[in-house]
Amino acid sequence: MTALVVEGLVGGYGADDHVVKGVSFTLAPGRMVCVIGPNGAGKSTVLKLLAGLLRPITGTIRVFGDVVTPASPAAMIAAGCVLVPQERNVFGALSVEENLSMGAYAEGRRARSRMADVYDRFPMLRERRRQAARTMSGGQRQVLAMGQALMAGPRLLMLDEPTAGLSPVAAQGLFAIIRTLVDTGMPVLMVEQNALDALDISDDAVVLVDGQVAHAGTARGLAADPTIRRLFLGVRMTKEISG
Template sequence: MTALDVRALVGGYGAADHIVKGVSLRVAGGELVTIIGPNGAGKSTVLKLLVGLLRPSGGQVQLDGEAVTGRSPRALVQAGLLLVPQERNIFGELSVEENLIMGSFLQLGQARARMREVMERLPLLGQRRKAPGRTLSGGQRQLLAIGQALMARPRVLMLDEPTAGLSPQVAEDLFALVRQIRDGGMAVLMVEQNALDALQVSDRAYVLVDGTNHADGDARTLAADPQIRALFLGGRTAAQV
């Protein structure tokens, strides 16, 4: 079943500034879908439009068949649409435990039970539960940001450049975690600049160019497509990178 269905989404940072010019995409439950594209293609703007940080000026968004276009960020969190932004995604002065509790701000009565669930899934957070967020490494911060989002039990989890600034090994570990979340039945939509690695771990992908759909399909098929390789990989195959 389609968890997230986006049709002809239009919007940007002003009435006359349409960075996104009619993007359509869908994500099913238990599916990991990645958006790739050159800088300025509108990838992150799509996510901001979907979670209400920017207001769409056109198009339709459905979550499990329910129309949610143009709702406020709070209402979208309540509906189950969560975004882990690339930056400023944790509270540095709060402990790991306190950061996780913030993820349940709409249902604080369930915070302790949900925190136990998240720490069982992400044991490193349990080991660092009293540590201030600012003391965590880059990879640990991303882990905490994802854990904070999981506290709200999203129907669709969206990630904006989750491996930005991480070492190759830490990025690989993070991708493995994202796949585990997908394997648990959650719909995951990810924006990634690291196109090759993202395509290798995803089920399907969408390629955006200049705010519009350029290509979409099976992620591994796209990774092997000569045009996609030329656009993002300098013509190299996965085996050559």
């Protein structure tokens, strides 16, 4: 069964604001789809519509076969679809363990076992469980944000520009963690400005332009496409493929 099916999604920040204009794509279980494109293309807006932070004007969202539109945040979380936003994704004054507990506020008895699973997956969080989130590095906070999302028991994880503001080394480390999540069975939908590295770790990709799907296919295929390299990936991508 397909993890996520998006059909004809239209929406934005008001009744007449069509930032996203009929977007359709699918995400298969155990795979990762990255959404790339120029600034203002509607990438993050797609995630907000899928997470229920914005209400779609039209379109259908299916999560593991169940229709969840028109969506709300509660409906999407109940369906197992959890978003890690780009900003304000952890509580700075709270410890690592308190942040994780916040992610499992509706999980009741399962919270303890979920926390053990998160600590096993991310040993760094166990080591820093009493540390205040505000004192962690940007990369560590992003790992904490993903751990907090996993505490909700998602069946599908959405990431909004997870490497924004990180150093190249921290970004590479975070990408490796995300890929490990996928390889252990978690479907991931990721919006990312770092198109080169996003395609490198993804299975499939969608290119948005002006709120519409301009290109879609395997990540490897799009990375090798001269048009994609020229328009969206820049000189660095061209040089690395040719060299």
